[in-house]
Amino acid sequence: MSYTGRCYCGDLHYEFTGPIHSQILCHCRECRYLSGGAANTSVVISEDAFKWTKGTPSIFERSDLEAPRTRYFCGKCGTHICVKSPPRPGMLVLKIGSLDDHSWFKPESAIFCIDKQPYHILPEDLPAYQRVP
Numbered sequence: 001m002s003y004t005g006r007c008y009c010g011d012l013h014y015e016f017t018g019p020i021h022s023q024i025l026c027h028c029r030e031c032r033y034l035s036g037g038a039a040n041t042s043v044v045i046s047e048d049a050f051k052w053t054k055g056t057p058s059i060f061e062r063s064d065l066e067a068p069r070t071r072y073f074c075g076k077c078g079t080h081i082c083v084k085s086p087p088r089p090g091m092l093v094l095k096i097g098s099l100d101d102h103s104w105f106k107p108e109s110a111i112f113c114i115d116k117q118p119y120h121i122l123p124e125d126l127p128a129y130q131r132v133p
């Protein structure tokens with residue numbers, strides 16, 4: 001199975017192949033900056049299976065953290081595409097909103113619910129964790 005996506009302005013295009021290792025909703029404070037306020041809606045994929053097919057992403061890493069995430073985004077329109085996370089070596093956490101088709105997304109867990117806000121409504125049958133499972 002292969003997947004394609006792009007940033008809002010179209011300067012960046014990417015593709016990757018499955019498998020999708022997990023599908024998550026993250027409610028942590030950091031994610032709310034990047035999502036705009038909703039839960040961060042992401043899939044975990046293999047870094048090896050991913051490639052940029054157009055453009056070069058801008059990169060951001062916090063300099064005040066010992067093991068910062070590496071964030072890949074469009075330097076023109078600001079769309080945040082994916083992140084490399086030291087706790088998940090060899091993986092990318094990709095926000096589903098930039099996928100051409102993300103209608104198949106079905107969250108498997110809600111994480112960092114310790115930071116969940118009253119307006120974050122979870123599906124009733126979704127396993128929810130205060131931090132991570």
Ligand SMILES: [Zn+2]
Nearest residue numbers: 007009074077
């Ligand atoms: Zn863009």
Ligand SMILES: [Zn+2]
Nearest residue numbers: 026027028031
């Ligand atoms: Zn988060």
